[in-house]
Amino acid sequence: MRQSILISHAKVVDVERNLVSEEQNIEIDGGKIAAVSIERRGWTRVEIDASGCYVCPGLIDSHVHLFLDAGAQPRHTFFESSDEKKLTTAHLNLLVALSAGITTVRDCGGPAELVFRVQRAVERGDLTGPRVLAAGAPITRPKGHCHFFGIEVTTPQEAARAVEQQARKGAAFVKLIASGGGLTPGTRPEEADLPVEIMRAATHAAHASGMHVAAHCHAVESVVRALETGVDTIEHASFTGPAGMPQFDMEIASRIKDKGIVVGPTAISGIRIAHAIRASNSHNETTRHSVARLEARRHHLSRFYEAGVSFIAGTDCGVTNTPFDSLADELDEYVQAGLSPAHVLRTATSASARYLRLPLLGQVKDGFIADLLLLPGNPLEDLRHLRNPLLVMKEGEVLLDRRMASAEV
Ligand SMILES: [Zn+2]
Numbered sequence: 001m002r003q004s005i006l007i008s009h010a011k012v013v014d015v016e017r018n019l020v021s022e023e024q025n026i027e028i029d030g031g032k033i034a035a036v037s038i039e040r041r042g043w044t045r046v047e048i049d050a051s052g053c054y055v056c057p058g059l060i061d062s063h064v065h066l067f068l069d070a071g072a073q074p075r076h077t078f079f080e081s082s083d084e085k086k087l088t089t090a091h092l093n094l095l096v097a098l099s100a101g102i103t104t105v106r107d108c109g110g111p112a113e114l115v116f117r118v119q120r121a122v123e124r125g126d127l128t129g130p131r132v133l134a135a136g137a138p139i140t141r142p143k144g145h146c147h148f149f150g151i152e153v154t155t156p157q158e159a160a161r162a163v164e165q166q167a168r169k170g171a172a173f174v175k176l177i178a179s180g181g182g183l184t185p186g187t188r189p190e191e192a193d194l195p196v197e198i199m200r201a202a203t204h205a206a207h208a209s210g211m212h213v214a215a216h217c218h219a220v221e222s223v224v225r226a227l228e229t230g231v232d233t234i235e236h237a238s239f240t241g242p243a244g245m246p247q248f249d250m251e252i253a254s255r256i257k258d259k260g261i262v263v264g265p266t267a268i269s270g271i272r273i274a275h276a277i278r279a280s281n282s283h284n285e286t287t288r289h290s291v292a293r294l295e296a297r298r299h300h301l302s303r304f305y306e307a308g309v310s311f312i313a314g315t316d317c318g319v320t321n322t323p324f325d326s327l328a329d330e331l332d333e334y335v336q337a338g339l340s341p342a343h344v345l346r347t348a349t350s351a352s353a354r355y356l357r358l359p360l361l362g363q364v365k366d367g368f369i370a371d372l373l374l375l376p377g378n379p380l381e382d383l384r385h386l387r388n389p390l391l392v393m394k395e396g397e398v399l400l401d402r403r404m405a406s407a408e409v
Pocket residue numbers: 063064065108316
């Protein structure tokens with residue numbers, strides 16, 4: 001049952017205006033923020049005394065794979081697991097994300113039936129975790145990247161049908177696999193895969209059903225196709241040239257900006273996977289390209305920033321060595337690339353919510369959904385305060401409360 005709650009003595013973080021308002025009372029009713037004001041009305045209700053704490057919007061991770069286990073061999077583990085085991089993995093991942101202050105995740109591809117089942121279970125309140133925006137099965141070419149849980153298409157008509165079918169099952173958006181990927185043997189990140197006509201048909205069908213489109217793009221050519229197609233977010237944007245080495249192109253980056261397409265950099269997973277390859281015995285001439293491509297995501301951040309491209313914070317959690325609390329590390333990468341903490345915070349809150357068409361998420365304001373974090377310090381000054389939030393609230397429900405634990409220490 002959602003209770004009516006008052007959070008008193010809060011320092012409210014305004015991520016849009018980059019400021020903090022002290023001594024605020026946040027009234028929460030029916031899962032929404034009813035009022036934020038210095039005044040306090042005399043209703044009887046549950047009170048959370050936030051003295052000394054900052055109240056910030058819950059975080060959004062725009063690129064995760066709930067059904068991958070974030071271990072050393074996620075694809076292998078996925079194949080080995082029963083449906084029951086896969087569901088357990090997804091639930092554990094949700095709990096890890098929640099404990100890191102993440103109240104919304106966008107699942108960028110998984111076994112459709114199970115993903116939609118988890119999405120619905122969270123929605124109904126049967127499963128504790130961040131809300132899930134699911135793509136369901138990613139759309140890929142025959143034997144393309146992620147084909148093992150994707151829908152393989154060969155014509156624009158098939159692509160449009162796949163989109164409509166997934167929309168009926170509960171998809172919140174569409175994921176297109178525009179190039180090969182490191183996780184799928186037999187595909188090559190430097191090669192564009194889906195033809196432009198298929199991407200266009202899928203994007204058209206998605207937009208007609210009110211869904212946005214995220215395109216997985218490593219190859220430079222796949223980024224160009226994504227631009228021509230009018231997708232909404234470009235994932236990874238690795239700019240991998242035909243020879244397999246990174247080849248950032250400022251002119252293409254400017255076109256991304258001009259078209260208002262948003263980039264999900266997923267830098268942290270690239271860095272983690274590259275690290276795993278470097279640390280293994282298998283690091284040789286063949287993996288040199290993979291490492292360069294993966295680490296380029298970090299180097300590209302400042303170039304994208306320079307080009308004025310908008311970021312949406314996303315990690316690719318679930319892939320190799322990238323657990324579901326990796327968002328804070330992803331955000332750190334953006335700070336290193338030159339973005340201000342406030343700008344970075346918006347990529348995981350208010351701006352992300354706008355790009356994902358969730359207008360009532362991502363801000364602590366009247367009328368917004370009460371997804372809130374209680375933090376020990378001001379995240380606009382130092383994003384490290386986002387790590388280990390003292391309290392996590394989703395839709396007005398306290399799902400995690402560490403205040404007593406921290407008081408006892
Ligand atoms: Zn991914």
